[in-house]
Structures are given as structure tokens and as C-alpha cells.
Amino acid sequence: MNTVPESSKAEQPAQEGAEAPESPSATAATAEAAETSRQAVTDRSAHLKGAESAVLRCDELIAGYLPGVNILNGSDLYVGEGELIGIIGPNGAGKSTLLKAMFGLVTIRSGTVKLKGEDITNMKAHQLVSRGVGYVPQTNNVFPSLTIEENLEMGAFQVPGKFKERFEFVAELFPALKERRKQRAGSLSGGERQMVAMARALMTEPSVLLLDEPSAGLSPKLQDLVFIQAQQINKAGVTVIMVEQNARRCLQICHRGYVLDQGRNAYTGTGRQLANDPKVIELYLGTLAKA
């Protein structure tokens, strides 16, 4: 089963470099890529160079859910110490899958993930947590039958001593949570859940934070807060990888961005480069916000 629809194959931009131009569409894509190569660097050698000093890096990841169907088709990604990385892309591109694969929630079929030089491919999530990685899933990101407070307690599972201190911290970010600390998360509104999810990941003071659409469902006010907070945390030295559909905002704050399509890196570059790239705008960002 091929998940690539015929129509989008043609417009599919750069494959991952010149190594494997297998299909006719790939040749077309290379031409396109050449055109935009000033802004969007998709060269694998560039990746390799940049990845040398990376905190977290993925090389040629191939992963999927169902037997025989790969969702990630060899994506590369690295993030340097203290960097804020954004990942954008159409729905179903594999962004969430990429995060899950890095975090040990989807089985990686080939390729490697390294954290600070250590191979963490297919390592269990809880082991990564103890190595300082935090993760906010896109869906199902709270424990519905636990209260808000217990949800946060679970966030601090490995560092129970720090719970009080961190609780005060997240309560200040999202005052709604403190008021409702005894409410079961299952009865929260969509946005409130999102707050709990975000707060839960912040309980441990991770050194690498993976955020999957943290702003979805939040009110504009809180969306601001999330983006500011992400930057804030990043400034404090935390490496952040953020998947966002609020793409423009995301690219505005991130140091570098990746555009993922069909499980491959379509474009990479600095946030600003990507945000201004007409091709990226047309295919992934839309013009609504500018109109």
C-alpha cells in the first residue's frame, strides 16, 4: 500500500538529496529543489555536517504502524544544544510519527536515533524520561481518570521531590489548573486538557522537550503563552522540538525548521527562510494569515 497519492507526487518537492533519484518525479523535484536551494537546504551532507554536534539526531529513520507500510521514509533530523526546532507539514505527513519514533513509542524499522551520542533507537519512553527528554503528545495526552493534580504528579513521577516546586510553576502559567486541581482530567474541556498536557511535560524540567501541536485548541491568549513559553524554556537552555500547525507562528520563533511531507524532509532551513519561501507558503502555510 502506497500512501503517496498520485496527484501530490508530482508536486512533491525535493527528495532527500541527489543520492537516490529513483523515480521520474524525483528528477522533476530536484529541479525544483535547485530553484529554491538558496532558502531551503535539503542536502544530506549538510545534515550530516550540522548533526555532528547535535544533542538529538535521527538518521534515515524508517518507521510505521502497520506491517509493510512505512510512514517515515528515511527522515533525517538533528537539533543542536539549546536549539528550538520547528517541524511543519501537511496532515498525515508523519510529523507526530517522527516524534513518537524518537521517543520510543513507534517501532523504528531502520535508522538510528542518538541522544548526546548515545544510541537510543527503540529505547523505551520511560528510559528517555530519565535521560531528560520530555514529550507532549498530540492526542490522548492526559490521564482522564486522574485528577489534574494527579496528572501533574505523574509528570513528576521520576522526581517526586520536585513536585511542589514545579506545581507552583505550572500553576502560575495556567492558573485555571490550580483552581481545578481536584477535577478529573476526563471532564475537562479540550483546551484545558491541552494545558494539563503541557503542564505535565513541564513538571520534570527536561533538557530536551518534544512538543506535538502544543497550541492546538487553546485560546489565542494561551497560544501566545505557549509560544512565548516555548521560547522561554528554550532560552533557559532546553532543546525544543516543536510540531505545529500554527506554522507561521512556529517558524517565527524557531531557529531552524523542517518541512515534512510523505515521511521525508521536503525542506529545511532557518525559520525565517522557510516562512518566506513562496513554495513553502503555497504548499504548507497558506496565505490566510497574511490576507
Place this chain on the structure above:
Amino acid sequence: MNGVKIVVTTESGQPVAQVTTNAQGTWQVPVEKAGRYKVTLDVATLPKNAAVRGGNNVRTPTVYEGNMSTVLFALQPKGAPGQPAEEAGGEGSFWTQAAQLAFEGLNLGLIIALAALGLSLIYGTTGLTNFAHGELVTLGAILAYAFNVGVGLHLIPAAVIAVILAGGLGYAQDRFFWGALRKRGTGTIAMMIISIGVALFLRYVFLIFFGGQNEAFAQYTAQPGIEIGPISAAPKNFVAMGIELLVLIVVGVALLRTRTGKAARAVADNPALASSSGINVDRVIRIIWTMGGAIAALAGIMLGLSQNLKYTMGQDILLLIFAGVTLGGLGTAFGALVGSLIVGLFIQLSTLWVPPELKSVGALAVLIIVLLFRPQGILGRRERIG
């Protein structure tokens, strides 16, 4: 009763014999043919202060060839009403009986609750509807029996060893079996059917090694009851109930308060998210299996103590365990306690009105009725829509 006149005739009224009772109040008439006879006691010959109970002084026994047939005239002091004395105190005896049954209900309810707790824990954390749980209950009892009767230990150390061992087996079960299945991504429905397979397997292993008969522990069998108010119960019942209640409360509170307890509930809600929060999901599940196994074993020992051991003992109460768990609200520890107590009480108390052979009907009907009004069980919570 001496000197009472008895007249024996055939069914059609032909006289056969007439005798008077001897000093012990007995008499005998040899008859020639098999058939139905009519025996009449001459009331006039009874002592002044005595009367035949029920007032009927005629009996029509059938005598068979080569056999004796006995006829009995029960006597009572004259003037008393026709009913036996103990039936007269209807009201009092109703409440005595109710009290006794309520006690029995608690006794049974606590055992069910203990078994239900183990089931509920495992269901709660892994989503597995474990039809083999009854066999884990049996396993506990049989292990204790092995150490008690087989090895010759006193029941108490034997029970302790059995509980520990069963805990270990619970651990091993998850470590080598259920855990491996989870890793393969086996769905909960498939696991449920697998648990039916496991139940079959274990049950027949028990049958092969333990045999099909009833057995009892070497100690505390048929312990005579003591009377406490309207209730008569064996001392072992009180001790057992104490232990059961203690375990239930300790485990229930631990689940609510301790970190591992909360982690267990977190795993129940969303294993992937739990793992993402730094919880070692496999470890939590293993702890739960260990506890579940140990608690089920304890329940089995208590059941064996209060009743007897048989290879189907767990299977026989499995439905009640499920009823208890469901009634209380699936996956909640205290729900299992409350639900099971209600099941236990209803089973016993319903016999005040329905024949005992149908006593389970009462409890099961209550289950259905309660769920009508509270579809999420007594302590369960409704889910939010949207």
C-alpha cells in the same frame, strides 16, 4: 408413653391388630401382606396432659414385603396450639435468621471482594478481562493445601508461603506470558479469549494433580460455632474477615495514595502516556500482577477455609466476582469492595424470601437493577462526551 392403645387396620378398614405401647412408648405389629395400612391412636388412652401434635391421630403407612415400617405419633403438652413451639416466635426468628444471613453475607462478600480486588486491579491496569482469575483463586487454595496437607506445615505458615508463591507466579505470568503478548500488540479481546484458554489449561492441570474431589485443610475444618447474640459463627470466620477487611483497605488506600498506586491508574488510562511521563509501565503492571496474584491466592485460601477446596472452586465463584466488580464500577478498588459486599449480602438475604437454590438469582437481579439506574456502576464515573 406407656399404655396407649393403637389400632391397626388394612386400608379398607379390616382390623389387623390392636396393641398397647410398652414402657418406652413403642409397639410393634407384624402384618402378613405388603400394602397400605391404617394406624389409629386412641386419643382417649393418652395421658391427660398430652395430645398428638397436629391433632391427627391416624397414619396410613405403606408396608413393603420383608420390611418394617415405622409409625410415629409425636406428642406435645395439651393445650399448646397445633404448631411446633419454635415456629410460634415467627417474628423473632425472622430477625435472628436475618442477622445470621447478614453476617454470612458479609463473610461471603468479603471473600468475593478480595478475589474481585485482584481482578479489578488487573483489569484496571491492563484492560484484561481475565476469565482465568477464578483459577488464580483456586491456585492459592491448592498451594496452601499442598504445604498444609502435603508438606505438613500448619495452615498459617502454609498460607503465608502460598500467598508469596502465588504472588511470584503472578509476576511470572506477566513476565513470561501476558507481558510478551502485550509486546506483540495483542488486543484486549484476543487477550480475553486467551484468558479463557488459560483458565481451561489451569483448571485441568489442577484436576490432574489435585483430583476432582473436595478437600479440606488440616486445621480449622468444621470448627464449632460460637454464639454471639443472634449470630453463630466459627472463630475462624472472624479472623478471616478481619484479615480480608484489612487487606482490602490497605490495598485500596495504597492505590489511591501511593505513587505506584497512582501510576497504576495512570497506566490504566493510557499506557503510552504513562511511559512518556517516565513511568516504567511494565514494572507497574508486574507489580499489579504480583499483588493481584497474591490477593487472589489469599481469597482462595479464605474461601477454602470457610468452605472447602475443589478444582472448580474459583470457577464457581467467578461470576459472583465479576458481578461484584461490575456492580461497584469497573476498575475501581473500592467499587469492587462495595459491589462484592452487596452481592454477598443479597445472595444470603434473598433466601429469606426465595428458595436457596435460587439465591444467586437474587444477587444477579440486583446487579441488573442497579446498573439500570447507574450504568457506570456504584462508584464508577460517567465519561464526558464531545
Place this chain on the structure above:
Amino acid sequence: GGSDTATQPSESAAAPSSAAPAAKGDGTLTLGTLLPQTGSLAFLGPPETAGVDAAVKEINEAGGVLGKPVVKYDTDSGDTTTNIASQSVDKLLAQKADAIIGAASSSVSESVIDKITGAGVIQFSPANTSDKFTTIEDKGLYFRTSPPDKLQGRVLGDLVVADGNDTVGILAMQDSYGTGLADQVSKTITDSGGQVVERVDYDPKAADFSADVAKIKAKNPKGIVLIGFEETSKVVQELVKQGMPASKHKWYMVDGNTSNTNYVKMPAGTLTGVKGTIPGAAAPEEFQKKLMATNPKLQDFSYGPESYDATNLLALAAEAAKSDAGTDIAKKLAEVSKGGEKCNDFKSCVELLKAGKDIDYEGVSGPVEFNDAGDPAVATIGIYQYGKDNKYATKALEYRTGNISG
């Protein structure tokens, strides 16, 4: 059910016996057992199988039947909750069984009787007690050596009254065995002037029996009749617990629960004075040793004698008929069971037969004399009493023999 055969259209009764392949006989007497290896009656399986085994062993030691050793296949009857019995019967029929010994449960027997008798094979149950089999349509091929409820119930009821129990409570297992026996006991007691103040039919699979016993306790009867199988030990515990020990009330038991192994772990004296009835003329001890020889792990002996007798009778009838075909054997079964020179094991009986004499097999379980319906007509009931050690003395207090019907 021979009595019914006459009223059946003759062709349907006769035709299968001529059509059925097994009816022709192949010279070897092949027996199948259909006894509970699994299910709720699994505890009855071992003694029954041991009874058959013991008999087959003796028969083959005595030279077999028709000059060939008897062949035996064991299958599982399960209980009614699974449909194993039917499959087992298929297998036995495929193995050309001439007679099938079983099942233990009346319900199971009922579910396979059509299949077995339809194939011209004898069904011989050592344990069925349901009245239904007396009238069931069986093409004259159904027999049983089961304990005769009616007589036992009468003897027991009489015993209860004779002991001066004017008020009696009955705790009976709720199945055809228990309710049948309880009905008979209850009737006898009432006819004799006793009063059955409470009768409780309990579900043998119930989680506990406290409510059932509490019901009896509320009426405080002098005598308590316990009818059931091994679950009686739970009932006994409950009686003791609720303050109705055998020292205060008189307890009575029946063949299903009068046991020397079931109660031994109870405190000494728990069962002192308790009386129980067991069919059969001989003290069971010697025979039990015989069974233990085939299965040393045996704990319970229920229906062992009946199974043993069934096997011997089948073998003798085959000898008498000079054929191993089911239909032929069936015709001779009543004949060898009564009216003739008495003998009580295969070896002696078969010698008499060979000498051309009419024999009357007297079994371990009783005299076993078949009536037209294939039910035993005469039986002996022994009355036993428990001592301080919670075992009953192997010598009966008395034996009572009588016609079962009537």
C-alpha cells in the same frame, strides 16, 4: 424402558437393531466407558472406572468372554455444560463398542441415549437415578445398576422416624439424584407421622451453603437428612458452625455422601453417631481394597460397585447369548440377573453358565435383578454408623432387602 417398546411402531423398534452395524457382533466383546473425567462430577469418574477395570481384569483372568479377552475403551462424559459426551459416544461407536457403561449423570445419559441405542448398542449406567429412564424409549437397550432411590429413600425415611425424630429437616442437592431421594425420604417420613419441617434443595455449585443451613436452623428440627455428594462436607462444616452439630441433632446421610475419606480431617467426634445408608449386601471394605488395587489413589468409592456389577453382567449376558452383539446381550441381561443358581463373581458364574445352568448374579451393589424396564428390581440397603474417628464402621448396623418398586 422395555415396557414402552411394545407401544412403539414395531418397525422403528426392530429395524435399527438389524440395520445397525455393531449389532452383528465381531466375536470380541468390546466395552466402552462414558464416565466423567472432567466437569462437575469428575470426582465420580475414578471409582466408577476402577469398578469397570476391576471387573474387566477378573473377566480376562478368567479367560475372557467367548474365548476372547474383553476389550475396553475409556472416554470422557464431561458434564452437561460441554457437549463432550456426544463426541465420546461417536468415538466409541466407531470403535465398535457393543455396550457402553455410563454415564454417571442422568442428564448426560439422556442426551446420548438415542445415539447409543439407535446404533443397537447397550447403554448401561451405573449411576443414573432419574425416573425418566423407566419409561424412556430405549429399544430395550438401556439398563442400570444404580442405587435404587425408592428403596433407599424408604429405608432412610423409616430409619429417621424409628429413631424418634418427629421433626426433620432435609438438605438435598438439587439434581435428579438429590431431589428424587429427598422426595422419597420426605414421603416416607410424612406417611409415618414424622414432620418434614423444612426441605432445602441447594445448588451443589453454590459459593456457600450458609443460607441453606440457616433455613434449617430456623426450624430447629430434631433430625437432619443430608442428601448429596461430597459437597456435603461443606454442609457439615456449616451445620457445625451454626450450632447444629451431630451431638445435638441427629444427622442422616445417603450413599452419595456416606464416606470414609470426606470427613476425616474434621475434629474427632464431629460425626459420631451419624447414620448413613449404602446399597449393597456386603461390607464395602473388601471390595474397596479390590478397587484400590486398580487405582491406588482412589479416595471415593461411589458407584464403584455398581460399575463393577454392570461390567460383570454384560460379560455374563454375552456368554449366555453366545454373542457379543448389543441386541443379543440385552435379551439375556435380565435372565442372568435373576432366577437361577446364585453366584457372585464372573469366574464362578461363567462356570455355571458353561455347565448349562441358569444363573442369578448377586452383585456387590445388591442382588441386581432386572425388571422389564431394565431397572434393578430388588435391592439391599445397609445402614452404617459413624464412630468418633469420623469414619463409619465397615459392618452395617443392619441390612434391609426389598423390592424397589411398589
Place this chain on the structure above:
Amino acid sequence: MHADSTTNPVTATTERKAAALAAFKDLARDPGVPKPDPILVVDKVVRRFGGLTAVEVEHVEIQRGSITALIGPNGAGKTTFFNQLTGFDTADAGEWTFKGRPMNGVPAHKVARAGMVRTFQLTKALSRLTVMENMRLGAQQQKGESFFRALLPNLWRGQEDEITERAEDLLTRFKLAAKRDDFAGALSGGQRKLLEMARALMVQPELVMLDEPMAGVNPALTQSLLGHVKDLREQGMTVLFVEHDMDMVRDISDWVIVMAQGAVIAEGPPDTIMSDPRVIDAYLGAHHDAPLSETELQEQLHEAEAELEAEIEEETQK
């Protein structure tokens, strides 16, 4: 395929839009203001959870043939309000009419049949049905949905083909055509949102209530779908939607209703509403005055950062 709608943003004011705008033109900006031609009229709906009053709406009317946005902070009660209206939860008090028919106490499926269909914020994909089957399910009055007619395929084949055609159309628009035969359970978060909305549109309702339809949907796709929503209005459908994306609200809505703490606090056309200080305070926050230029955005960000940093410093100093 999506390119046509992206490259040609619907700028021309169409007939329907004009009608809608005309209807709203002279209305007061008060909460609960009566509309000239309301399709849905809500009165005094209250829903409490324990001590929390999630919804307490005095009066609200939804104009027929318009696109109305319902906005409000998280936990304002928007979803709960939807739940009451569509029969998924029972209100503690209140009455509402749809097309003049009282709808309180009407079970959910009847509400939907009456022409009022909602989507779920937390999506409900029918996991082990294919995407196509999900879509087909949405169609109403299917002959094959009655037991006996189902047994005779000839009776429903024709209709099924029509439905399939319609579904294929929608799927293409929603960029799900490639997923047509995949199980819905194997969709990504955003794709589920898309399916949820597409499926609701299969019902062809008179009033469609969308609960955050575009949260998690790629902005380029959102843009093309907005065109589709506008088309719906052209077809005479009424749209009521909850959304936190102000760009979208501004782009397509004719009217905006603001909820906070269960109550409707303001109503008005999008531009007016977004400058309402109460709305800014309760909901929009610092940079309500979008669209922001990039520099502005950066500035604001820096401002906010500085503020926060100062706060943190303060705190660390303490």
C-alpha cells in the same frame, strides 16, 4: 487539486453573503440580540457540574443562512453548550427551538435528523471502518438502512452509488481521497478532524455545528476548506462553529458570539467584536489586532519575553 481554491481566495461578495451581511447590518451589539430570521433560538439554558456552572446562556439566536462563530476562552462552555443543544447531554434548565420546533429533551439522533448536525472537538473516528464507509454513514434517509430492505441490494444500490460519488467529492476536497480505503483509525490527528467535518457534511444538514474544525489542520488546507464552508452558505446551509483561530474567524464569519464562563458576553460582526475590550481581555490577549506584521509580532514577543524574564528574575531574587 487544492490549488484552485488556494490561488483564488473568495473575494467577491456573493449573493448569500450579502444577504447575511444585510441581515446583520442594523443589529445591536448586545448579547442575545434578536435576529431577523433565526433558525435556532436558545433561551435560558443552564448546565451545572457539581458546583461549576458550565453553561448559563440567557438568550441567543442564530441567523439562518449565515456563518456564525462562537468563540471564548478555554472552558467557557462552548462544547458543553453544543452538547446541550444536540441532545448529547441533558440541560438542567432551558428551552431552545430549531426552525420553530422545540428541541429540549429530543434525543441526539432525532436532533441530527431534524437537520442540526454537530462535530466533536475530540474526534470520533469510526476506527475499524474505512474512511469511505465513515463518509457513507453520514448520508441520510438511506434505503438500505432498514433491516428488510437491506436484504435486497437492488433496492439500495443506486442510492449507494450516489452517496459514494458525493463522498468522493468531499474527500477530495478534504485531501483524504488517498486514504479512501484505509481504516479511519489509522489517520493522523489532523486527518481525523478533517474526516469528522467531512462526515458531518455528508448529512447535508440545515445547520452544521463545527467544534474547532480546524484545530490541527494544516493552514494551507484550512484556507482551501474555508472556501468550501463559504460554498455551504451559498447552498443555503447555516454554519455555527467554534474556533480559536482568529484569522479564520475573521475570514469567514458573518457574526461572532463570545462566551465566557458559561454566558454569552458579547455579539457582533467580527471586526467590531475583536476590538471589544472585554473580548480582548477575556480571550484574545495581547496581540488581538491581527494580522500582525512580522516585525510587530517579533516585537510583541520580545516585550512579552522581557516581561516574563523580569518576573522570573524578580522571583529568583526573592
Place this chain on the structure above:
Amino acid sequence: MDWVTIISTTVKAAVGVETVLYALAAIGINVHFGYTGLLNFGQAAFMAVAGYGLAVTVTVLGLPFWVGIGVGLLAAVLLAIILGIPTLRLRADYLAIVTIAAAEIIRLIFRSVAFKNVFGGSDGQRGFSDGFYALNPFPEGDYGFGWFTFNNRVTWVLFVGWILIALSCLIVYLLMKSPWGRVLKAIREDEDAVRALGKNVFSYKMQSLILGGVIGALGGFIYGLAFASVQPDIFGTETTFFAYTIVILGGAARVLGPVVGSMIFWVLLVLVNGILSGAVEAGYLPFMAPTQVGPVRFLLVGIGLILLLVYRPQGIFGDKREIAIDAR
């Protein structure tokens, strides 16, 4: 070892009465559970009321056979309605327990001494099948070929049974391909979503419960007629469990799943039994007594079940992709 007997009995089991009646029960469960997601663990009750409806009508009331069939079917429909009204609002796992409870209540009442006059207590009822065999077009004798040889009574039962199976499968096939079936499958996945799309979920669940119940009821008839008796304990929870096992073995929500599942189940049971007892009789397994064959067979069936589901969790016909999608 007597391989001929073993193979022939095994082959026979593949089409035998048990296979038929469990297949029917399982087809019903497949409608409930496989397609609609109703965890009905009370299928035995549907079989029971049908069997008893027939038996009581004919033996106790003395009415003709066809009336009995009508009463049995009506009883199954009524049971579905009575059971459905209160329980169809419950979540799946609660429904499971409630239906077990209801089935046990029914069994205990059928079995009780209190109603012995009507239902016959623990012995059940018999003597109601004459009407059925009077219709038997097969004259006295044996029918079939090779190992598939049955006497005329069994042939008649099997003939009717397999026709019923074929009919049921056909109906299920037609229904599940139709929009009606689509609604059922959607309900299985998420009721609320279906409600939001304007379908009357309760009504569909009820239709499903009735349809599956009636198919199960056919199994009850076959049981009663084949064995010429009905007994309460046959209709215990075990029967339902086995039927579920059969559904999963064959593959849930597959039209032929239950039929093939039933064949496999009984073939497995009989084959294991045959080989085991053959081996014991032949002395290959000296440590085993012949009477241990029964327990060991079930033990092996347990293991077989486990292995099958471990290595093929989707069953014989199931779709692996469906299993991979976590339904939770």
C-alpha cells in the same frame, strides 16, 4: 494406534451436530459482538428459551411441533427485547456481565425445583421431537459416503442444521454488506458519532440483538431436536464461552468465521482426544492413565487456543490491520 477411527471420528466431527449448533450460536454472537460490538455473554439464554419454548409447548401444553417452534422463536425475540431495553444503554464491558447474569438467572430458574412442573428441574424436558422426526424425508437407514455416514435421524438433523447455517450466513452476508450493516459496525466503533449522524442507535442495537438471538435460538432448536431433550446445564456460561472462542477463532466480523471456527474447534477437540486416548491405549504414554485423557484434552485445548490467538490474533479469516488498530 487406530488411525482410522481417529481420523474418521475427527472428520465426522467437522460436520456433526455439535459443530452445527455451536456454529449457529456463534453466528449469532458474531452479529452481536463481531459486527455491533455488543458483548453479549448470554447467548446460551437465547438457545435455552428457544429450546425450552419448544419443549414446554409440546410436552407440557401438548401443542403441535410447529407451534413449539413459533413459541421458541417468540421467546428468543421477547428475551432480546426484555434484555435489551435496560441493558443496551450500558457500556460494552458492563453489558457483558449483565448478560451473563441474565443468562444464569434463566438457567437457574429452568433448573429450579420450584418450577419443576413446567421446566422439569435439572433433568429438563424430553419427548417433543417426534413432530420433527415425523417430517424426516429420509427413510430408515444410513446416509452419506465414506466416513460421513449417519443414520437417518442424524442425517435429517444435519440436513436441516446446515440449511439453517447457510441461510443465516447468507442473511448475515447480505446485511453486513448493506448500509444497515454499516450502521452496526459504526455503532461498534463509537455510538456517539453514529448518534450525531442521525441514526437511532438503540433501535439498531435492538435489531442486532434480536437477529443474533434468533440465530442463536436456531442453535437451541437443533440442540433440543438432535438430543431429543433440553437440559438446563447445557445452557450455562461455558456454552457461550465456547461460542465466543469459536467466533474469535474464525475471525470476528467475518461471515464464515463462526462456521469455520466451529469446525476447527470440534475437530481439534476430537482429534486431540482421539490421538491422546489412542496413544494411551497403545502404551505410548505410560505415565498417563486412560482416565486422564479427558482433563489432558481440555488442557491441550486451552494451550491450543492460546497458541492460535497468540500467533493469529485476528483468527482464521480476520484482517490483521483491524487488530492492529487499538480499539481502546
